[in-house]
Amino acid sequence: MSVKSLTRLGVPLGIVLIVVMLVVPLPAVVLDLMIALNITGALLVLMVAMFIHKPLEFSAFPSVILVMTLFRLALNVSATRLVLLDGYAGKVIDTFGHFVVGGSLIVGLIVFAILLVIQFVVITNGAGRVAEVGARFTLDAMPGKQMAIDADLNSGLIDEEEARRRRAEVHAEADFHGAMDGASKFVKGDAIAAIVITLVNLLGGFAIGVAQYGMPFGEAIQTYSLLSIGDGLVSQVPALLLSVATGLIVTRAVADSDMGSDIVGQIFARKMPLRVAGFGALALCAIPGLPKLPFLVAGGLMLLGASRVDESAGDRTTAADPQTSAAELDRAADTPEALVAEIRVDPLGLELSADLIDLVDSRSGGDLLDRVKALRRKVAGELGIVIPPVRTRDNLELPANTYAITLYGAEVARGEAPRGTVLAIGEFLGSLPGTPTREPVFGLDAKWIPAELRHQAEIGGATVVDRASVLTTHLAEIVHQHASRLLGREDVRLLTDVVKRSHPVVIEELTPTLLPLGEVQRVLRALLDERIPIRDLVRIFEALSVRASVSKDLDGLVDAARAALEPALAAPFVTDGVLHAISFDPRLEQQMLEGLRPTEQGAVIVLDPDTAQQVLLGLAQAAQGAENADVRPVLVCAPALRAAVRRLVGPTVERLPVFSYAELGAAHEVRSVAVVSGAGARGLAGAVGAGV
Template identity: 85%
Template sequence: MKSLTKLGVPIGIVAVVAMLVVPLPAVVLDLLIALNITGALLILMVAMFIHKPLEFAAFPSVILVMTLFRLALNVSATRLVLLDGYAGKVIDTFGHFVVGGSLIVGLIVFAILLVIQFVVITNGAGRVAEVGARFTLDAMPGKQMAIDADLNSGLIDEEEARRRRAEVHAEADFHGAMDGASKFVKGDAIAAIIITLVNLLGGFAIGVAQLGMPFGDAIQTYSLLSIGDGLVSQIPALLLSVATGLVVTRSVADSDMGSDIMNQVFARQTPLRVAGFGALVLCLIPGLPKLPFIIAGGAMLLASSRVKQIEQEATAEVATATEVAIPDSPEQLAAEIRVDPLGLELSADLIDLVDTRVGGDLLDRVKALRRKVAGELGIVIPPVRTRDNLELPLHTYAITLYGAEVARGEAPRGTVLAIGDFLGSLPGTPTREPVFGLDAKWIPAELRHQAEVGGATVVDRASVVTTHLAEVVHQHASRLLGREDVRLLTDVVKRSHPVVIEELTPTQLSLGEIQAVLRSLLDESVPIRDLVRIFEALSVRAAVSKDLDGLVEAARAALDPSLAVTYLSDGTLHAISFEPMLEQRMLEAVRQTESGAVLALDPELAQRLLITVTQLATASENEGHRPVLVCAPQLRPAVRRFVAPAAARLPVLSYTELGAAQQVRSAGVIGDLPDPALGVGAAIGATA
């Protein structure tokens, strides 16, 4: 069966080509004409019931095959008309019964069908296909960037990203093919006119010159057959043109076209009432028949009353769903006063983000974020409690950590976030992207395509909230790692490497001490996925000293090959370093405290040092790099504590941790520290 399906279309195309030169009996021609009309009707129905154009991706090829089939039928019919004066019952019936046997009526009906197909439908569909192809190609970079943004924020995995990229390419290919296929439909309409004229003139010449028929009989016989052949061809051609227009004007939806039209046109009560009363008012015009307008207006008013009933039922369902009893049992009260580690609060108008009935998928995206963070950092973040907060301003969401708000943003309903440099022509509310602080604007959702064509990256509201939540989780990952989480992680390692855990805990380090080490690593955005190597290093170091800085540096040494990989750009690491004299001065200023090693520098020198480091890091980031600050291993913990308040995102590596970099390029060398008002350049002893 599969082989027959595979060979069916090629065999059919070869048969169609053969029809151009091989005469067909009238009976076979009748069968093929019926098949042509039925096939065109089938294609029209398929075009109406698809949810999005890509569900009928073979449509451009179908247009070509059906056009070729119809032209082959025209050639076969022309051969029979001119040779035998008879082309089967179908054409004869269309020539006599459908147009009443009148040549004038037949010509007028044929001309009207041509005008409808060629001037109205075909030209409109061709223009829509051309514009759709151009806009789709222009929007591809923006769509690719949006996919990459969703992938980086953890909203989708690699497999889903590949599927979406393939869909974007398939959509571009489809619209490009439809742009070309619409020319087949237009050419078919032109060919129908030429073939009909050839049949008329050829029939007159054969009837009068060869067969000796009176002029009137020749006109009556051959003209009606020619008109019948033209009508038989134009009806399926018109159906295919309509199908082409439906496909190229179809937008992505969750239901078929008929359902969309009914749901959108008849979903509001006021327009139906206005239309109904308008039809009844027309009855007052003298001379107009009253009954048709009364029927039409009554039907509209009846439909409006039905819409009101549906709205009342939906409102009652929502009210019933919200009437939830509030128990006052101790267990319920205890559950309510419990502080959740991570929370997401939404204002009243943002509830649609979590309402699955209107397409809200924020909860699913948060679940995907938990999986993403687990794969990146190696920790399992607690469930995110999402709830509404009527005290929040409209359009606002808040992210809480142990009950305290740590971040806030906006996501106005009915909008999308456009990120880019040239957004002045788009209407909307200017803002800043909450994670990286990029210039952005909340624009109406219907302008999404226009913004993508203009080169902006467009992100929906749920993606904005999830990306912001992901950034907060990365910033506060260490605070989210509780004692129970450490117990869970050690139990996981114990199943595969029991000896490692038996040596480490509880004889050498307690869970609290292990937690402190893992938190310190997370504070510096060091993933703790490779727990086996971390625990082995801690076991060796703990036998010598349980100093926190020493334990952390031992864990970092075990992870050495992977520490610098995150900050590489094409194998190159952009590093900010200190001149040897300054570094020696900083080594002399290291002091051990209960919180670890710190730099005891002169306040003025410390301030200038922080300003210079921040300026160099910002300058490197503006060039598109991810800089790191490098120093001697003995200095690294103290330097990290020193720069963290001013440059929390700046990684601090020791010279021994640069092994993964194929090339190290200087982003600035900090030497003698002049007054920072002189600029960054004065603070750089050497640059690459």
């Protein structure tokens, strides 16, 4: 049988043997061996407790206490059986009863009582109280620790594996302190059991010696009482060791070294306390009647220790000197790693005013961090990119009830989320008390109302949204708007590596042979700027490979990628099988074609300022009119104009997608909702016009 198998079966077999000891008599020789193992095992547990750095390194300690206590009680039962039946319980108990206490019953009882007081009144009670308080504080601190882990994960300071490890450590710590709270009751119960067992042995042995064996009164007391006291002392020694080990474990703080090193290092870290203690001991020699030599030795040792203390090392260890600590921090801050960490800019950040911290505090029901993590997964599924972790932190400079969304350290959006309110969105909110506002994504009329009026608002037909949903929806919109800026070169490398695992030929043909990674990034960013998901990277890369072999013009590459995605481009804008389109007047479109000019950034349309202003105004009015009629319109134009038109209208009418006639497809009906000319737009009511 292997060592691993023996280790796995050793403890269960040991417990079975302990149970057997409770009912099966043991020979005196075997009892001596078991008592020796009990004392040695308790000493081993005490040494392990002293040399660990943190309590979780001995997480099995509560179970060890239970097993050792059960073993010791089984020994008590076996010893009691031998004492009462044979008047002899082995050499160990006999030695403790005669030699250790000098054969005196009175001395034995006093020593036994003193050990009980030390264990039961001092050590066990103190350890039990510390274990109880430690368990309570650990459980109370769990939500804060979990929130800190989630915040580090969302900010990118740790990865998912490290977060899981820390969460497991937090749960293990809580379980350990809870188990220690219960294990301390075992130790206290063991002390009570020792008193009861010793009294039973005393009275039972006296009764058996006098009544059964006909011993004289004095002989019965001398024989059975000393054996009972010996058995009690033999039990109390390992019990006291386990009690001390329990106290050491529950009072042990997390440290970088073992307990002995910590105690010696911290006590002998300063000269002044040692000097005061040494001179105090020497001063006691002046009291008449006191022996001089012990106090001279003690004081001399203290002064000798003070002369050998390196106080500067103590200052470094305990960080008691602010100037030294500040200098060390300055030196640490000057390292390249620290400076790089200091100047690092988070791609995406969420800042909360002080009164909005409840949104991330799980103890008060805040689940914002979980929603942000879910948002990252949702964006990955919608756009095909993995956005960087969102750094969530508080900002005391923000006004009350305010949050801010930052992009590479610059604020790009701001909103409000008053505590104790919900956002009601609708047209008939005048009867509800609250603060009027605008919904941050679509600009709809809304009002922050007290949370207790939520049901009333829903009955009135309003859409009611909680604060965390408002914030995450706003964050999602910002991510969609700036998705191209969040797509870095490393992100593109990651995406290409993922595609390469399943379609290696596609990547090998495309990059770096035809297009460098930077050009691929430009194409993907251009698609994201037009809110086109890049989930289908295989078809995008295949189309880029074909186009790049002919021309590496950015507009041509983007149009090739759009053509590969054509069936899915118009699908989000189709309502009941109908695609609603805004188009240009033919004369305006011809004017645009004539004004088309190539540039380094792509083709642009040159129009006179008045015409350009009328076109943009007409498009904005047409798009707003279509949205008011619950229609999601698209702008269609000639294929040669599509990229240039997108550059023209994108900054003004950002939510209006631009399609070429060739991209509309034949799977659905196309209806015109407006025609834009240089003088404005016609058909704003959304009436069905001629097919485009």
